[in-house]
Amino acid sequence: MDFSPQQVNQISKGDPEIAGFIQTLLDQNRALTEQNRRLQEVVDTQAKQIQTLEKRVHELERQLRQQSHNSSKPPSSDGLRKPPNLRTPGGSKGAPKGHPGTTLHVIDHPDEVVVCELITCPDCLSSLVDAPCVGEERRQEFDLPASRIWTTEFRAQKRYCACCQQVQRAPFPAHITAPTQYGSRMAAWTVYLHAFHLLPLQRIAQLFEDWTTYRPSEGTLLSFLQTSYERFAPVEVHIEAQLHKQVKVHADETGCRVGGRTQWMHVMSDETYTLLRLHARRGSPAMDAIGFLPSYTGTVVHDCMKGYFNDKYGFSHALCNAHLLRECIGIAEHDGHEWAKQMIDLLKEGWTRALRSRQADIPLEPQVIESFLNRYDTILQAGEGEWTKDTVRAKTCKKGRAIKSKAGNLGERFLLHKEAVLSFLWRPCIPFDNNQAERDLRMVKVKQKISGSFRTEDGALWFARLRSVVSTFIKQRLPVLSSLSLAFSGTPVLL
16 A cells, blocks of 8 residues: 555644654555565466476486386386286296107117227126127217318319310309309308397307318408398398288387498388398388388288378288387376276286187177277276376477377377277287387397497398398298208298
């Protein structure tokens, strides 16, 4: 409350002492009002800062608590934390009933026979030299042969032709191009150790030296890999053609260091074939350049990356529910959302029912599928009331979509891709997760951990094709080394 000088003079009735006192009170009131205004500004500013810090702490705590079981982080990022034991305690020990085992069996024609003679009786020490042999007991030892290099000399005959009066020479085999060279089995072993056992070139050379006393140079090993890359081109074409015929394939990508830069290894695979391709990018540009997905018309199982949902692609979608489960676990643990817990139960129960029906070779009843679809919708309707109340970080620009919380983004994904999430219920060919693609890509990461990054792009391209072939041999239950040797000799293996 404030007064004008005329009002102060009227109240004090001309008394200067009273007027001075009133003026002092008015000045104090103005000072307190200004101080209160400043304090209120400080409180408002601090409230905004606290709100901002609370959001930041919330997100930092989420990042700190993220592990492989509640996010898309790989298990290697968990460090030395002991993972929870998901096995049920108790139960039978050892191999399951009916397991064939791998016991060695006695063979009828061994490579070498060593006779253990009995010339003295172990009890009375009498001589048994002249005693007849009444029987034998056999025991066999299986061991590796002594390692050595096998050298084959090719001699091209020279003869004098009386007709043309020249000395002619017989041709050498087409693959014999130098006075001395390594053979195709060495090349097959190099591919075997490089693309299957994932050894770096230096360790491959060391293994050859320890094994045969011959150490091929790194350049020789690289020439083996390059030759193999060229020879296996028809096999890769065959793998791609076979994958195009499948009703569903798995797709994924992972980053890898090539020549000091990050590039992407893409995989398209199923339970019988593997196709790895390298590209500098991920998403639709890489898919278009690789060429497989744009021409594929089946179902692609993937992790919901935006690039897969390009309108020009003709394939249908199935999402990896393992990714969705992990994200739901993270929302339930960190945000306490009830809808995320209910969605976890629905997905697990749905997969249990679907798996049981597949084992019995009986499709799920339509009413059972309908009940899961209705529960799905109900959960998301209730969840929308939860994730809309989440605090989100402040938007730094006016353009673009509205910022949503992590739970809001996950909920929107469930709303948009209902059929892709639950199609495993009514389509027996659709798996619950995308683990097949992740298993096929895992060896790329293992290769980098063992050997380091790829020094050249050619080396990464060679590995992608050779690993595709080796992985396909494994899935086809073909012996890898002998299949590689047959392929080098020109014998079709998969074709």
